[in-house]
Amino acid sequence: MRKRESPRDRAYGLAVAIVAASIPVFVFGILLFLIEYSLPAIKFNGLGFFTGTSWNLGDFNAVKFITKNGVEGLPGASFGILIFLAGTLASSTIALLIAIPTSIAVALFTVEDAPRRVREPLIALVDLLAGVPSVVYGLWGLVVLVPLMERTVAPDLASTLGFIPFFGGATGAGYGLLTSGLVLALMVTPIVSSTVRESFAKTPPDVKEAALALGCTKWEMERKVVLPYSKTTIAGASLLGLGRAFGETMAVLMVGGGAGAVAYLPSNVYSPISTMATVIVSLLDSAVTDPTKLALYSLAEVALVLFLITLSANMLARLFVHGGIAKALVSGGREN
Amino acid sequence: MNSEKGLGARKAKDWTMRGVALALTLVILIPLFDIIYVVAVNSAPALSLTILTKTTADGGLINAIAGSVFLVCFSSLLAILLGVFSGVYLAEFGGRFASVVRLLADVLTGVPSIVVGYFGFIVFVLDFGWGFSALAAALALTIIMLPYVTRTTEFALRKVPSDMKEGSFALGATRSTTVNRISLRYAAPGILTGVLIAVSISLGETAPLIYTADFSNYLPSGALTHSPVGYLTYVTWAYISEPFASAHQQAFVASLILMLLVLSIGLCARFMVARWWKS
Numbered sequence: 001m002r003k004r005e006s007p008r009d010r011a012y013g014l015a016v017a018i019v020a021a022s023i024p025v026f027v028f029g030i031l032l033f034l035i036e037y038s039l040p041a042i043k044f045n046g047l048g049f050f051t052g053t054s055w056n057l058g059d060f061n062a063v064k065f066i067t068k069n070g071v072e073g074l075p076g077a078s079f080g081i082l083i084f085l086a087g088t089l090a091s092s093t094i095a096l097l098i099a100i101p102t103s104i105a106v107a108l109f110t111v112e113d114a115p116r117r118v119r120e121p122l123i124a125l126v127d128l129l130a131g132v133p134s135v136v137y138g139l140w141g142l143v144v145l146v147p148l149m150e151r152t153v154a155p156d157l158a159s160t161l162g163f164i165p166f167f168g169g170a171t172g173a174g175y176g177l178l179t180s181g182l183v184l185a186l187m188v189t190p191i192v193s194s195t196v197r198e199s200f201a202k203t204p205p206d207v208k209e210a211a212l213a214l215g216c217t218k219w220e221m222e223r224k225v226v227l228p229y230s231k232t233t234i235a236g237a238s239l240l241g242l243g244r245a246f247g248e249t250m251a252v253l254m255v256g257g258g259a260g261a262v263a264y265l266p267s268n269v270y271s272p273i274s275t276m277a278t279v280i281v282s283l284l285d286s287a288v289t290d291p292t293k294l295a296l297y298s299l300a301e302v303a304l305v306l307f308l309i310t311l312s313a314n315m316l317a318r319l320f321v322h323g324g325i326a327k328a329l330v331s332g333g334r335e336n
Numbered sequence: 337m338n339s340e341k342g343l344g345a346r347k348a349k350d351w352t353m354r355g356v357a358l359a360l361t362l363v364i365l366i367p368l369f370d371i372i373y374v375v376a377v378n379s380a381p382a383l384s385l386t387i388l389t390k391t392t393a394d395g396g397l398i399n400a401i402a403g404s405v406f407l408v409c410f411s412s413l414l415a416i417l418l419g420v421f422s423g424v425y426l427a428e429f430g431g432r433f434a435s436v437v438r439l440l441a442d443v444l445t446g447v448p449s450i451v452v453g454y455f456g457f458i459v460f461v462l463d464f465g466w467g468f469s470a471l472a473a474a475l476a477l478t479i480i481m482l483p484y485v486t487r488t489t490e491f492a493l494r495k496v497p498s499d500m501k502e503g504s505f506a507l508g509a510t511r512s513t514t515v516n517r518i519s520l521r522y523a524a525p526g527i528l529t530g531v532l533i534a535v536s537i538s539l540g541e542t543a544p545l546i547y548t549a550d551f552s553n554y555l556p557s558g559a560l561t562h563s564p565v566g567y568l569t570y571v572t573w574a575y576i577s578e579p580f581a582s583a584h585q586q587a588f589v590a591s592l593i594l595m596l597l598v599l600s601i602g603l604c605a606r607f608m609v610a611r612w613w614k615s
Contacts, residue, residue, distance in 0.1 A: 023483065135573045139576055139588070310446050
């Protein structure tokens with residue numbers, strides 16, 4: 001087909017290539033902007049950025065700015081994100097611990113157990129869950145999950161599982177780590193499940209039948225054929241879900257209980273949390289008022305770290321699953 | 337295998353696992369129905385024409401509805417223009433640059449929307465001096481929609497049967513004519529599913545808009561810069577923490593409208609997926 005290249009074709013090819021360059025322009029635009037804009041903060045904060053537990057804009061009444069590593073800041077300014085990093089990692093871990101087994105169960109039920117007539121509507125419903133806006137998850141979490149957590153779930157968990165580390169202690173007001181983890185699990189499950197389901201459906205039927213013919217029960221066949229056949233997809237899909245959970249903002253902002261930004265590391269699963277994503281929303285208003293702009297630069301550093309963490313999760317996922325989230329959402333498990 | 341265990345025990349385990357799979361499937365669906373139920377019940381008392389005639393300041397939602405529609409249309413237009421032709425490049429032309437673009441499109445789907453929001457705030461709102469505006473907000477949404485439209489267009493174009501393209505070449509058509517007249521036309525329903533999904537994602541976004549569109553109690557002025565825009569997701573987020581019952585109802589009605597739109601777009605897309613992608 002190469003021989004048909006007329007000048008018009010070449011011009012057309014060049015034009016669409018230029019349009020396609022918009023994607024690299026946006027990605028590198030965002031990345032380079034974040035690096036450049038956070039550079040003063042990286043110099044000022046040093047490694048203390050990751051180990052510090054206080055986010056303090058400093059003394060606004062100060063007459064003179066202080067200088068650290070050549071960067072001006074307000075006296076007393078310190079920017080540490082350990083608390084937010086912990087909130088992000090803890091809530092995402094809880095979400096994945098719940099979402100991975102659930103997604104596998106949902107995918108197994110859909111592919112192996114569901115009657116033919118139920119299968120399509122079931123896939124449609126699980127995919128609809130993926131389309132619910134995150135503020136609506138937040139709203140539901142706020143009016144349903146938070147009161148339920150405060151009144152029954154958290155006190156019950158603390159009294160029965162209190163001997164397990166992080167399950168005992170004050171049960172709080174329903175907002176917090178566990179509530180965030182549950183909402184995130186709900187948001188991540190449809191994405192993980194649709195990717196895994198696609199792979200389950202592709203298990204070679206002859207191997208499955210061979211296992212059954214050898215006398216395996218259905219579960220033994222699933223455990224020894226279907227699951228091992230899809231283990232890389234399960235790993236990849238989980239990483240995709242993890243990337244999603246890391247970056248989720250609104251739902252966690254609404255049920256995490258970190259109005260403003262939480263000032264303490266979570267002491268148990270009922271503790272209020274802020275994540276790196278939520279503090280960008282809650283700290284931006286105050287950051288704008290910093291005359292040295294150091295708070296804005298430091299928020300850019302938060303965004304940069306968040307970008308890099310989600311990027312590594314997604315790139316790892318890409319090693320296992322092709323097409324990523326776009327494909328999972330678009331094909332609804334039907335791509336061939 | 338498993339000769340050490342009796343058949344009864346193995347069968348019991350099998351039935352247990354069947355039960356667990358069914359139970360977890362139901363557990364994941366209950367919240368979906370409960371979300372719809374809670375949103376519907378709580379917004380029912382507030383459902384009246386006021387929603388469409390008054391602005392958020394007077395108990396209605398018309399400014400938020402109009403703002404959401406405005407922002408989604410604006411960003412969809414940009415995302416379709418950029419995304420469809422990027423998809424054409426990936427599917428029909430390609431080369432080494434295409435694999436870079438493909439990789440970066442996947443990177444872009446993974447960028448947290450709040451990061452796009454922060455970028456939009458500093459660059460579009462402050463540095464470019466556009467202020468809180470439809471342009472800044474729509475560009476932020478475009479960045480989020482673009483990779484979805486691009487990749488679906490690519491997938492859809494790859495499904496165009498090669499004999500259709502070859503037929504076109506045999507009749508003397510050039511590649512550009514073949515793409516525009518044959519491939520894009522054949523792939524249009526597939527591309528549309530991607531656009532619908534991108535629209536539904538952008539409709540539900542909040543994080544990239546808070547600091548680019550801000551919020552406005554007035555109808556969109558039509559000005560592209562220096563004019564904040566209201567939108568539905570903001571109402572849900574901000575009004576539910578107000579101390580007034582009427583504000584809570586507005587938050588629920590905003591969610592109801594969002595859910596109805598997202599569900600119907602989702603069903604449309606699913607119908608088209610079933611009709612087109614399967615064939």
